[in-house]
Amino acid sequence: MKQIRICFDAKNKSSFINFIVCAFLIVIQFSCTEESVTKKEARPEATLEKLQLVHAKTLERIINYNDFLKQAGKEKKTAIKLLFTALKRSEEIHAKNQFALLQKHNAQPISVKEEKVITGSSTQTLKMALSMEDLSTNSVYPALIKLADCEKCTDALQIFKITQDSEFKHAELLRYAIYQGSGMPKLNYKVCPACGYILTTEDVIECPACKGMIKNFESI
Ligand SMILES: [Zn+2]
Numbered sequence: 001m002k003q004i005r006i007c008f009d010a011k012n013k014s015s016f017i018n019f020i021v022c023a024f025l026i027v028i029q030f031s032c033t034e035e036s037v038t039k040k041e042a043r044p045e046a047t048l049e050k051l052q053l054v055h056a057k058t059l060e061r062i063i064n065y066n067d068f069l070k071q072a073g074k075e076k077k078t079a080i081k082l083l084f085t086a087l088k089r090s091e092e093i094h095a096k097n098q099f100a101l102l103q104k105h106n107a108q109p110i111s112v113k114e115e116k117v118i119t120g121s122s123t124q125t126l127k128m129a130l131s132m133e134d135l136s137t138n139s140v141y142p143a144l145i146k147l148a149d150c151e152k153c154t155d156a157l158q159i160f161k162i163t164q165d166s167e168f169k170h171a172e173l174l175r176y177a178i179y180q181g182s183g184m185p186k187l188n189y190k191v192c193p194a195c196g197y198i199l200t201t202e203d204v205i206e207c208p209a210c211k212g213m214i215k216n217f218e219s220i
Helices: 002-013 016-040 045-074 078-104 122-150 154-183
Strands: none
Touching: 045 078, 045 122, 078 122, 078 154, 122 154
């Protein structure tokens, strides 16, 4: 507004100097507006960089859970095998969502050096899985959420929050299995195809994480 007022003054006085000043201010005004727009649409570089790593780690976890479910199968521990099958499916959905997010922001997935996980007994694999899930919920996802919020990357923020809810459920199911030990019952797992949230009850009508309809859940 200030610049516009100066413009009118410039016209009234027909002063060449004022006209130059006015033109200069208009140029600054336009360049500022352009800069604000660029800033607003800036690529969330730090969020995408971390997302690439998390996506690679999720792919690695799918492999881990596949090994763990095979081990449970060898030990004829059907209840644990079922749990790892549900966890693996859930992680596949997380990986799919992370990949879609990377694509949306024109970022490429990366591969990381695979950490060799030695598959022990089913009891050991449950504990290993719990420590991985605890790391996700207590450290990885809170950091990602903070980063996406800071860079105003709203789509990533939404996916990270939903995935964190899903990871909390993974940890809860693993704790339950460890607590039950050899008396672990066979549960009916249902996985949300949209966000990977795992349910063991049918007493809800929508996904607690993404609000997807329970009728669409995949039975394991
Ligand atoms: Zn869901």
